[in-house]
Amino acid sequence: MALRLGTFNARFLPHLPSNARRATVLADRIRDAAYDLMVLTEVFSSRARRVLIERLADAYPWNVQHIGSRWIVREDSGLMVLSRLPFEAIPTSAEFGHPRIRASGSGAAPDWPHVWFVEYGDCTSSDCLAGKGAGYVRTRFGGRPLNIFFTHLQAAYDYHGPRRQARTRQVRSAQLQQLAGLVRAALGTDRAAAENTLILGDLNVDGIRTLGAATAPEANGSEWTEMLSLLGTLFPRGLRDVWDRHAPFGDPGHTFPAWDPTARRDYVLLSAADAELPLAAHHVTLDRNLAKPLNGSGHVSDHLGISVDLNLHQPGCHPLDAHHVAGPYDGAVLRGTIDHPGGLQWYRIDHLGGVEIELGFPGANPGTALEVYHAGDISRPLMLQSRNGGADLESRRYTLAGDALIRVGEPTSEISGRYSLGVRPVM
Structure with missing residues (x-):
């Protein structure tokens, strides 16, 4: 009954010589960890993408391989989904259909009705080279609907001064509004109130803990609060930051940078709205193995992964x-x-x-x-x-x-x- 899902910023930037080698190692680590569904971000390398699909297609027959940008001068979205769970057909959409989606079983068909995507309209700095956005797929777990949204928001550049930091935060706020629009269009009020939903990815917002000690500067904590407040209004039964609500107070859950984590940038958000299948994160962990260094080389990525074991709630389960x-x-x-x-x-x-x-x-x-x-x-x-x-x-x-x-x-x-x-x- 348990479902193991994860998210990982893989840092497959275009033209890095190490992409194919790191993708080979990462594919084996994902398989060995027995994930049922994995959301990857920063898969900008076609070589890395090809290696991942070749090595994992048998274990993850349902996948979102590539979502390109509408702008020819941009890289693709960098988003990738690997799933053991079949995706369900969803209605075609003039607003969220996309001409450059490649997913399992679809070839290059532009109208494959299993994925919605919105490309973000605002960006700053080098993020403008990528077609970042948010995607949506729908599957089932325990015989009940499970909605999956996946995204990568505007990067937070630690070396930027206050003025440019304020600009990146402004961009993330605009992108979250577009993500909210995608959720609203996909679920409406009735399904958001009755179906379990997950939002996964690299949100580039420094997380805090509402029930324990803060794990980020106070200035960044308000962005985390605003993010959950905005997205939470879409779900009548609430939206939870899984790490904040299921991990002990003493563990901050930092994911970046991988070699000395000091910030929580990667997230799994859960709306456990289905009264017939009340989900809880029985164990949420940092997957260090996904990022650990290769033999004689650097880390696979500059982020740690997030792993979540979902199951039905019972007292004492997390x-x-x-x-x-x-x-x-x-x-x-x-x-x-x-x-x-x-x-x-x-x-x-x-x-x-x-x-x-x-x-x-x-x-x-x-x-x-x-x-x-x-x-x-x-x-x-x-x-x-x-x-x-x-x-x-x-x-x-x-x-x-x-x-x-x-x-x-x-x-x-x-x-x-x-x-x-x-x-x-x-x-």
């Missing part, structure tokens, strides 16, 4: 809603249930020193269903010191430095049902 386990940890056994295949349950503990965590999960492989994280980094599991296990029981030892999160379940499996969890201190 880190911000984790069950709190108060100390002292004397070996008492907790009992719980994962209601949905591939779902997760989270527990928060606060302990300094050694700890033994024991998971009993009849009918499952506990060795793949138990991970422990520091509360300030839910993307990289803590290193375990030792482990013992059998068919239905797994025991692991860790050294904790305070606030930690225990994850029970495995989103890429069909694991569900009852389990037991024990925590006790060790010397």
Whole structure:
């Protein structure tokens, strides 16, 4: 039942000699990570695009390969979508149809009725060399409609002075208005209120945390607030920044630059409007593996990826809603249930020193269903010191430095049902 989706700025700029090599590595990493749907931005290289399709077409038969600009002097949009889920036909549109869309099964047909696109009308600096915009596809998850919008907004150039920074922000505001127009035309009020919807991509807005400490300068925080306010008005049941609403307070979710992240530029936004399929992000992580350096070379990209495991909501299913386990940890056994295949349950503990965590999960492989994280980094599991296990029981030892999160379940499996969890201190 779980759905793993992601977004990644791949930085395939035109004519870089490394494009084909990096695309080969990236294709293998996407496949190995078992994504069901991936949105890529900055795929401006035809060589990189060709490599990705050749290596991934069998695993992702539904894809948006290329969306060109209406202006001959511009590069294309750089947007690409890879999907295991079939796209549904959507109505043709005079406003959002596009003559230069290439997608799976369509060849070069200009009227393929599975993708809408709007090219942004405003830009500044080198962004004007690209035909940036926003796209829309529609699929199904759990037998219910799932709307996918994908985009790449005007870049934020850190070396610009205040005046030029203000201009880039003005451009992003205008582009968000066009994105809002696309959403409004695709969904209307009724479907926006009843269907699950995702907006993914590199939004180039520094994110903050509304429930914890700010992770961006105050001046940038207001742009994040304005963005969610504008887009949120389109969804009667609300629109959530997945990282803000599902990750623990201590993890800022910075995605840029990849080698020393200090800003959150990449996003997955969710409107969980379908009452019959109430979705939640059971685990949202930074996918460092997508960007990690090649052997003897630089990073694949200057951004980290965002990975989200979606599933049906149940209490305790994501880190911000984790069950709190108060100390002292004397070996008492907790009992719980994962209601949905591939779902997760989270527990928060606060302990300094050694700890033994024991998971009993009849009918499952506990060795793949138990991970422990520091509360300030839910993307990289803590290193375990030792482990013992059998068919239905797994025991692991860790050294904790305070606030930690225990994850029970495995989103890429069909694991569900009852389990037991024990925590006790060790010397």
